[in-house]
Amino acid sequence: MARFYQSQPPSAPPAPEGYGWGEPYPAAPQTNYGGQTNYGYPSFPPGTPPNVVQSFQMADRDRSGFIDERELQQALSNGYQRFSLRTIRLLMFLFKNPMDPLRIGPKEFTELWSCLGQWRGVFERFDRDRSGKIDATELKDALYSLGYALPQSVLQVLLSRYENASSRRVELNFDSFVECGMVVKGMTDKFKEKDPRYTGSATISYDAFMSMIIPFIVQYDD
Numbered sequence: 623m624a625r626f627y628q629s630q631p632p633s634a635p636p637a638p639e640g641y642g643w644g645e646p647y648p649a650a651p652q653t654n655y656g657g658q659t660n661y662g663y664p665s666f667p668p669g670t671p672p673n674v675v676q677s678f679q680m681a682d683r684d685r686s687g688f689i690d691e692r693e694l695q696q697a698l699s700n701g702y703q704r705f706s707l708r709t710i711r712l713l714m715f716l717f718k719n720p721m722d723p724l725r726i727g728p729k730e731f732t733e734l735w736s737c738l739g740q741w742r743g744v745f746e747r748f749d750r751d752r753s754g755k756i757d758a759t760e761l762k763d764a765l766y767s768l769g770y771a772l773p774q775s776v777l778q779v780l781l782s783r784y785e786n787a788s789s790r791r792v793e794l795n796f797d798s799f800v801e802c803g804m805v806v807k808g809m810t811d812k813f814k815e816k817d818p819r820y821t822g823s824a825t826i827s828y829d830a831f832m833s834m835i836i837p838f839i840v841q842y843d844d
């Protein structure tokens with residue numbers, strides 16, 4: 623039986639933890655923000671790069687220590703990349719604090735930022751023709767490098783979302799690439815919960831299946 627994902631990426635290890643996407647960050651932050659409170663904020667994880675702290679604080683206009691989807695969109699757009707609200711909602715859904723599904727705090731924001739940095743690294747590594755976009759072949763290779771061996775038929779369905787009438791060749795900008803990546807990662811992670819030994823198959827009840835998939839589709843299709 624074909625395995626659609628692997629427990630370990632076959633090649634191309636992910637970018638280092640804490641990579642600040644959009645621009646390089648100093649190898650050793652000059653100030654340790656971990657444990658510090660600014661404006662009564664919940665703490666950032668130790669070693670959080672200063673630009674991550676700054677982006678969060680700039681977006682959190684009401685100084686609540688949490689940011690909502692609009693503020694997250696602003697925080698991530700402070701660089702050069704604007705994310706669609708659709709991608710933002712998907713990111714919120716995947717990185718949410720279980721206690722507060724509509725807002726994220728410093729811890730979730732830092733994890734999200736680090737994850738985006740890794741996906742930015744993958745995007746740039748697999749944009750082999752340097753077009754600034756990821757085509758179908760580049761997407762397939764990129765996902766494979768991360769351990770997601772998707773069947774061609776599934777890839778086609780995934781990409782069909784980004785087709786438009788004027789161009790038959792689908793190319794993804796970073797926003798759409800992240801959206802695709804989060805869908806694949808998020809749904810694979812859900813499946814892995816039911817397949818802890820990574821056999822590639824799982825037995826799942828109807829109720830569990832629906833509970834697993836429906837919240838995801840609602841977010842993604844919003």
Ligand SMILES: [Ca+2]
Pocket residue numbers: 748749750751752753754755756757760
């Ligand atoms: Ca390309």
